[in-house]
Amino acid sequence: MGVHCAHLADAPARRHARQLTVSSESAAMTDTTIVAMKTTLMRVPWATEPPNNGIMPPSAREFVMLEITTKGGITGMGYLQPLTGGLETLDACLKEMIAPKVLGRDATEVEAIWQTLWKSTYWMGRAGIAVAALSAVDIALWDIVGKRAGLPLFRLWGAAHTRVPAYGSGCFRGMGRDGMIARAKHFTSLGFDAIKMQVAHIRPWREDVRNVLAMRDALGPDVEIMVDVNMGWDAATAIQAGHHLDDADIYWLEEPVVCEDFVGYARVASALKTRIVGGESHFTRYDMRPFFTAPSTPILQPDPMRGGLTEMRKIAAVADTWGIKIAPHCFHELCVHVSAAIPNASYLEYMDWNDDIWVTAAIPRQGLLKPSEMPGHGLQFKPEILKSCRIGGQEMT
Secondary structure (H helix, E strand, O other): OHHHHHHHHHHHHHHHHHHHHHHHHHHHHOOOEEEEEEEEEEEEOOOOOOOOOOOOOOOOEEEEEEEEEEOOOOEEEEEEOOEOEOHHHHHHHHHHHHHHHHOOOEOOOHHHHHHHHHHHOOOOOOOHHHHHHHHHHHHHHHHHHHHHHOOEHHHHOOOOOOOEEEEEEEEOHHHHHHHHHHHHHHHHHOOOOEEEEEOOOOOOHHHHHHHHHHHHHHHOOOOEEEEEOOOOOOHHHHHHHHHHHHOOOOOEEEOOOOOOOHHHHHHHHHHOOOEEEEOOOOOHHHHOHHHHHOOOOOEEOOOHHHOHHHHHHHHHHHHHHOOOEEOOOOOHHHHHHHHHHOOOEOOEEEEHHHHHHEOOOOOOEOOEEOOOOOOEOOOOEOHHHHHHOEEEEEEEO
């Protein structure tokens, strides 16, 4: 009887010990201290014809993949796609200027790490390589936070929408008039009610105008047509051409002048009926400040590679205050989480040129894109791409 009573008396102690063991094991598994960073540099052949857009070289696609690993074993992935080179430069920046400020930190301190990287690279940064490298870290950290919480990012951030409208992009100016129209009709056949075509750079503006008018005739009145100048005109040319484009009832005229010419943006906007949009070439909300202090651009197009997801959400919040909408630049597979989490989302840019690199591609259905429900951002490069297209990279511990 005494032995039995002693056994019963010891039971709570044993249960407590087991609970402490499970608790310590659980804590170890969820320890979000950053212990390693790893880059993989890739050069990936185009799955289709290279984009004939007059800007990008017709070589292979290039990517920097950054993996950040925590002590508890969670790995977050961030990536960059520099459109005009710079892989080795980005890799060097991540090793020399970024990793020493990140290793040993808690991965859930996303804002604190963003501020550290912004301030510590300020003299060499504020734009360009340093902010791009910061962005890769920010994307990977949010991936970790989402995985740690067991939630996709758009739900972690509040889930304002479960689907976001997208437009078909990639009617490149180098395709010529018939090629651009054929590409646009491909998108409309898939259920898109909006497409984007290019002007400027390799064609005179009068030919561009004829191309846009032909696109309107081909698609009819019910398809939205976005027109992208890619900073290829000055303000006077944009106004002259824009008066003709007004007649085509286009949805927007994008980046009509170089990104620094805020006065030019305002001149064009005041002269035309068509919406003037931009922002993809601007780094962080600080670079976009003139768009808010003198609003003339009703839709902004932040790029996740120019400040990360943290900065995109801040830009969206400020924009919402001014009644401005957000239509992110490219990278729809990632930006869909931001757009689905904000109240002022406009269109996503669906560029299908990277659908082949993902384990699960983000493909709109009937012009609407649903964000992944996988924890984090849900993106994974195909293992065969990582293996066959790797050209460099390094581990940082």
